[in-house]
Amino acid sequence: MNKEGTLYTVAFIFIVSFAFVFLLSMTNQATIERVRLNEEVARQRAVLSAMGVEATTVDEIRGEFGRIAADEEQGLFARRVDDRTVYAKEFSGAGVWGLITGFLTVTADLEEFVGIEIVDDNETPGLGGRINEPWFKEQFEGQRIPDDGIRVRAGHADPEAGIVDGITGATGTSNAMQAIINRTVEQFRSPDIRARLEELAGQLASGGEV
Amino acid sequence: MSDVDTRPGAILKNNLWTSNPIFMQVLGICSALAVTNLLTNTAIMTIGVTFVTGFSNLTVSLMKKFMPRKVRMMVQTLIIAFYVIIVDIVLKAYLPEISRNLGPYVGLIITNCIIMGRAEAFAQSNDPIPSLWDGVTSGLGYMGVLMVIAVFRELLGFGTLFGYQILPDAFVPWTIMVMPPSAFFLLGIIIWAGKTAMNREGAPA
Numbered sequence: 467m468n469k470e471g472t473l474y475t476v477a478f479i480f481i482v483s484f485a486f487v488f489l490l491s492m493t494n495q496a497t498i499e500r501v502r503l504n505e506e507v508a509r510q511r512a513v514l515s516a517m518g519v520e521a522t523t524v525d526e527i528r529g530e531f532g533r534i535a536a537d538e539e540q541g542l543f544a545r546r547v548d549d550r551t552v553y554a555k556e557f558s559g560a561g562v563w564g565l566i567t568g569f570l571t572v573t574a575d576l577e578e579f580v581g582i583e584i585v586d587d588n589e590t591p592g593l594g595g596r597i598n599e600p601w602f603k604e605q606f607e608g609q610r611i612p613d614d615g616i617r618v619r620a621g622h623a624d625p626e627a628g629i630v631d632g633i634t635g636a637t638g639t640s641n642a643m644q645a646i647i648n649r650t651v652e653q654f655r656s657p658d659i660r661a662r663l664e665e666l667a668g669q670l671a672s673g674g675e676v
Numbered sequence: 677m678s679d680v681d682t683r684p685g686a687i688l689k690n691n692l693w694t695s696n697p698i699f700m701q702v703l704g705i706c707s708a709l710a711v712t713n714l715l716t717n718t719a720i721m722t723i724g725v726t727f728v729t730g731f732s733n734l735t736v737s738l739m740k741k742f743m744p745r746k747v748r749m750m751v752q753t754l755i756i757a758f759y760v761i762i763v764d765i766v767l768k769a770y771l772p773e774i775s776r777n778l779g780p781y782v783g784l785i786i787t788n789c790i791i792m793g794r795a796e797a798f799a800q801s802n803d804p805i806p807s808l809w810d811g812v813t814s815g816l817g818y819m820g821v822l823m824v825i826a827v828f829r830e831l832l833g834f835g836t837l838f839g840y841q842i843l844p845d846a847f848v849p850w851t852i853m854v855m856p857p858s859a860f861f862l863l864g865i866i867i868w869a870g871k872t873a874m875n876r877e878g879a880p881a
Contacts, residue, residue, distance in 0.1 A: 475746065475747055490762070505772070591854045593854075
């Protein structure tokens with residue numbers, strides 16, 4: 467058979483493509499469940515971390531997450547932590563280079579932040595990317611929520627006045643975080659979300675899981 | 677291709693030093709800029725590239741007898757893409773954190789010129805085992821240079837190596853080291869140092 471002929475070439479490409487794609491789909495099928503679980507666990511860990519609950523192993527994460535009343539569709543979560551009810555909400559908003567997503571947790575009375583966790587961002591590594599560092603996130607633990615929102619200002623941290631420390635050299639990211647957090651707080655205050663969260667908190671009380 | 681020395685030792689020396697893909701051929705430098713600010717990411721990325729170069733070379737060499745000339749590039753790309761997707765799937769399933777850090781760069785291994793270059797220049801005209809070895813050593817040549825760049829970038833940019841704090845807290849990180857331009861400077865310096873050393877050795881530069 468002529469190796470350079472059209473028929474051979476077409477048949478060759480067809481068979482080769484089929485074989486490789488077949489092997490790939492087999493591999494994909496074999497690992498798809500694992501990949502999905504990894505993503506789910508990463509998300510659950512982020513929610514727990516935003517609520518200030520430590521959990522490292524997969525079993526711990528699953529166990530702790532089981533004590534949360536969740537509305538996955540709206541990204542709303544309620545749980546009792548240290549005798550208080552806390553609410554977490556998934557957020558996403560524009561950063562400097564791309565979307566910043568994560569979870570923000572507040573107390574049920576919306577008086578204080580409980581914590582924040584960043585799930586994904588595309589900020590400049592070493593500058594805006596430092597929003598992932600513990601010192602930045604820890605500032606929100608127990609920070610009072612002022613009526614007109616918090617401010618993120620590098621070098622001017624003043625918890626009493628609702629000003630948290632931003633990142634020097636990353637004013638864009640600091641401003642973006644300020645806008646995203648304040649918008650998320652507004653959403654917490656909206657009657658619909660409030661009602662849904664109270665409903666979730668009600669499930670906690672009646673579910674006996676806590 | 678009769679002038680190519682296919683003894684394992686010669687291939688090793690060639691790919692790691694005399695015609696190192698990065699600093700002699702200046703191939704595959706896009707990823708040299710992108711994934712060298714943290715050593716762990718660099719290590720995983722370059723292991724991925726080494727795996728892909730090795731096995732795509734092996735596969736191309738095994739299939740070369742059946743391959744029509746005019747579609748050989750298409751088939752090579754298909755083979756490379758196949759191995760890259762395997763790497764991507766394995767990272768997603770077993771090393772999700774690293775997969776997240778590397779983001780789109782794993783997929784972009786497909787476009788790494790070293791892999792296509794070795795498939796076309798070596799595997800297409802040599803036996804499977806030397807081809808596998810050539811691919812692996814090319815990958816190691818790439819790894820060597822990237823790891824050197826990453827050591828400097830992570831140490832000066834974050835004060836850490838493999839995530840462990842090395843420099844004292846008082847050290848002020850050089851932000852430039854974390855950003856892509858620093859890889860250009862470092863790569864330039866490495867090419868300079870490498871070529872100078874080679875000239876001293878008397879090897880053809």
